[in-house]
Amino acid sequence: MAKDMRKYQCKICGYIYDPAKGDPAHGFPAGTSFEDIPDSWRCPLCGVTKADFAPMEEVPAAAEPEEDYLVKVVGKTMLTSDIVHLQCQAVIPETIPLEPGAWMLFHMPPTDYCPEGVARPFSVASDCRDKTRVDFIIRRNPKGICTRWIFEDMNLGDAVVLKGPNGTFRLSNSGREAIFIAGGSGLSAIRSLLFQLLSLGPAAPKTTLYFGATNRANLYMTDFLYALEHVLPNFRFVPSLSRPEPTDNWTGKSGNITVTVGEECGDCSQKEAYLCGSPGMLDACIQVLTSHGMPENHIFYDKFSS
Ligand SMILES: Cc1cc2nc3c(=O)[nH]c(=O)nc-3n(C[C@H](O)[C@H](O)[C@H](O)COP(=O)(O)OP(=O)(O)OC[C@H]3O[C@@H](n4cnc5c(N)ncnc54)[C@H](O)[C@@H]3O)c2cc1C
Numbered sequence: 001m002a003k004d005m006r007k008y009q010c011k012i013c014g015y016i017y018d019p020a021k022g023d024p025a026h027g028f029p030a031g032t033s034f035e036d037i038p039d040s041w042r043c044p045l046c047g048v049t050k051a052d053f054a055p056m057e058e059v060p061a062a063a064e065p066e067e068d069y070l071v072k073v074v075g076k077t078m079l080t081s082d083i084v085h086l087q088c089q090a091v092i093p094e095t096i097p098l099e100p101g102a103w104m105l106f107h108m109p110p111t112d113y114c115p116e117g118v119a120r121p122f123s124v125a126s127d128c129r130d131k132t133r134v135d136f137i138i139r140r141n142p143k144g145i146c147t148r149w150i151f152e153d154m155n156l157g158d159a160v161v162l163k164g165p166n167g168t169f170r171l172s173n174s175g176r177e178a179i180f181i182a183g184g185s186g187l188s189a190i191r192s193l194l195f196q197l198l199s200l201g202p203a204a205p206k207t208t209l210y211f212g213a214t215n216r217a218n219l220y221m222t223d224f225l226y227a228l229e230h231v232l233p234n235f236r237f238v239p240s241l242s243r244p245e246p247t248d249n250w251t252g253k254s255g256n257i258t259v260t261v262g263e264e265c266g267d268c269s270q271k272e273a274y275l276c277g278s279p280g281m282l283d284a285c286i287q288v289l290t291s292h293g294m295p296e297n298h299i300f301y302d303k304f305s306s
Helices: 146-153 184-203 222-231 257-264 279-291
Strands: 008-010 053-055 068-078 083-092 103-108 118-123 133-139 159-166 178-183 207-213 235-241 272-277 299-303
Touching (some): 068 133, 083 146, 083 159, 103 146, 118 146, 133 146, 178 184, 178 257, 178 279, 184 272, 207 257, 222 235, 235 257, 257 279, 279 299
Parallel strands (some): 178 207, 178 272, 207 235, 272 299
Antiparallel strands (some): 008 053, 068 083, 068 159, 083 133, 103 118, 103 159
C-alpha cells in the first residue's frame, strides 16, 4: 500500500511535519512519512506528542496561535516542591484577549542548554476578566527544557514572549451540574474556570471540584478553594490524597482521584465534567465518568500531553 506522504500539522503550535524534509535533527531523514515516525517522537517546536498532529488540511486555521504578547514576570511563588505560580503583567500590548480555559505558548529564548530555544504550551490560571495580567501554574518536568528555564533562569522583572491565547476548553454554559477534576498543575485551567463561576455568582451551576494530590505537601491554594464554598452556594471542594503521610493527620478523602470520583459522583447521565491534568489521569477519569452514565460529549478536557 502507498505510504501516506501528507504533511501533518501540530494542533498546538502550528509546526508542520513535511515528509519531504523529515526531521533530520531528531534522526528522521527527508522522505520519512509521518506514520513511520515512532510514537515517542515529540513536536520539535512545542514538545507535544504525535497524537496532537493531524493532516494539515484538517487543522482549522484558527488552531494556529497568531499574536505575540510581551509580558513582565511580576510574581513567582513555589506552591509545592515542583509547582510554581507565575504571575505576569501584559506590557506590549497592554491587554491580552484572555478566555477562561485558554492556553498560551511560552517562547523560551536560546540558552546554553538549548541554543535553538523552544516553545511550550501552558494553561491560563487567572481571572480572565482582568486582561492586563495572566497567571500560570507550572510543574517542573525533571527532563524538561522550558520548565528548567522557568524554574532556574526566570526572574522577577524578566520580559517573556507569549503566543496565543488558544484552545477550545471552555464552560459549555448548559446549566448542567458540573464535576471539575484537577490533578497536580492541572488546577491551572480549572482555576480560570472557577473565576468564571465566581463571575456568575448565585447563577453558577452546581459544581464539585475534585483535586487530587499525593500528600498534603502537594495540595495547594486550598484557602482559595475552601473560600469559594462560602461565596458560591452551589460549589463544593473535595481534595483527595492518594498517599497521605502519617504527619498529615489527614481526615479528608484518601485514595486515587478516580476512586474518590467513582465513590461520590452517582448517576452522571445529566451531568458534565471538566478535566485537566496528565493523560493517564484523564483517561482513567473519563472511564469512571462514562461508567456512571456520563455521555462522552458531556466531558471536556485539557490534556497536558508530555
Ligand atoms: C494545551 C496544553 C496546556 C498545558 N498546560 C500546562 C499547565 O498549565 N501547567 C503545566 O505544568 N503543564 C502544562 N502542560 C504541559 C507542558 O506543556 C509540558 O509538560 C511541557 O512539555 C513542559 O515543557 P518542558 O520543555 O519543560 O519539557 P520537554 O522538554 O517538552 O520535555 C517533556 C518530556 O518530553 C521528552 N521530550 C522532549 N522533547 C522530545 C523529543 N523531541 N523526542 C522525544 N522526547 C522528547 C523529555 O525527555 C521529557 O520527558 C500543557 C500541555 C498542553 C498540551
